[in-house]
Amino acid sequence: MIWENILEGIPKLGTAAAGIAVFFAILLVVFFVLGRIRGRLSNPVAMLAFLGPAAILLMLGLVVPTFQTVYKSLFNASGKKFIGLQNYGWILTTESNQQVLINTALWIVIAPLFSTVIGLVLALLLDRMRRESIPKSLIFMPMAISFVGASIIWGLVYAYRDPAQEQVGLLSQVVLWLGIEPPNWILLQPWNNFLLMVIMIWIQTGFAMVVLSAAIKAIPGDVVEAATLDGATGWRLFSRVTVPMIRTTLIVVVTTIMIATLKIFDIVRVMTNGNFGTQIVANEMYSQAFVQFDVGRGSALAVILFLGVIPLVSYNIIQLRRERAIR
């Protein structure tokens, strides 16, 4: 059966290879034909050929849809009747949606904060270790795992069984060993939200650690030396020297994780599908748009996400550009 499945799968790779071949064939033909044009036209033609594909794809894929989504958000479920800002009113005033907004706010504060703090502590500790590459790789590893995979991994940790039975979930078992009766974790409102955030923290800590560790290593040695000679140690060295020196990196790490947190929907979708008081904007957007088929509300929720991301991304871009300029 496995062999049959593999044999059935190979044509799919053929399709992909054919797609890639066609792509390069078109490119070669275009290059060959347009490359023969000489004289005054050659520069404008080259410009169009090089910029054209990206420009068309970006227009159709991002620019036009953005305006369309804003426009659609002003219409009812079927997209036929103009209803003004009613969808936004629905988001802001419905009780269930207020819960969604509160949850989302908690996510974008707590997940980045914990990831960054744990990442920073690890980066500091690793700086004092001889063999740092193995722990670094292992803590960084979750970054390569999909949110779906991570949710399945943690679903196993949070698995619930009647306390009288043998336990399957590690968390329940640990709690039992400590002599406490484990609750059904995923149903435990509002704490279940934090249990889901743990998954995001688990993934993002490695990211924070790697970036902050590089920043700490780049602090000039004589600065640390001078501070040490002046008697700064431990906490003083950390708060007066290390943190100010890596301040920008620290802020970029926090905002970057915030952006990622605001947009992910996979964890909530796989773990609870937004039930038991764990819904967030990104998953509610997906449910409204593609499960309820309410185009208006789905679009309005997407716009809310967009508005949330704008200040964070702008800030990040400005910071990164400023740093590059200094360099």
Add this chain to the structure above:
Amino acid sequence: MSVEAHEVIPMPAPSGKGPSIPQAVRRSLSSPWATAVVIVITILWTIPTFGLLVTSLRPSGPAVNSGWWTVFTNPELTLENYVEVLGGGDVISGGILPYFFNSFAIALPAAIFPLVIATMCAYALAWIPFRGATILFFAIFALQIVPLQMALLPLLQMFNLGWSIGPITIVPDLNLGGTYIPLWVAHTMFALPLAVFLLHNFMAQLPRDVIEAALVDGASHFTIFWRIILPLSVPAIASFAIFQFLWVWNDLLVALTFAGGTPDVAPITAYLANIVGSYGAKTHLITAGAFIAIIVPLIVFFALQRFFVRGLLAGSVKG
């Protein structure tokens, strides 16, 4: 195998002094406590994944009825779950392999297309002089701000029904449902702003004399691009291609929106997200399926960690 992010994020320049003194300072600060704390956190971070692996290797009865840690007192491991998940069986008909192949068929082109198109665009912006090049570059760069969610609904409509303004058809109804094409195109579109930005930074640093000499010799921009730029850009393209491959492989949102859940085109993430709901009690099979899904990015990650980290910080602004 060390993790380095120097290329990724701007850092204060290292001092001119040799590394010996700061190293000595650091050594003096090193403590067994630091090592102990790091080891504890590392174990905590690794246990969940280890639990998944062990559960996936236990026979169906024990895997469902006892904790995976009991394997230490009652070691009993099997590959049965993998055979069933890969080959298909009573519970999971058809198995996971069709989706596994779909993931490759989606991710490979979706990693190559945007990179080539972005390289072309970045070349034009960096080396073909025209008015408004800077503004165009910033406009493309700024598009990173648009979250995927903003584009999904209109794009889905465009793929399914085409798009026209009044009587003028701009995108015809191509009837692409059930093929990989919408997925390739969507991933390509979403990858472009970041790819153009990163590759432009790289291109702008290429030696001016080489390109100008070629132009003086009468080579067209197409020849220069094909013969000089592409070969020189391979390292930059490769590190971003790895990142893009992992991003597409791990993606769920684009997959669910444009592929649905059919074995014809849906990737492994979409399949897993579906079976978690329907076969929630079949822990032994779900864990085996999940491990098959994460093993590919893990191999890529451990083999190419250095490249992966490079694309990381810039990359995490994506989407």
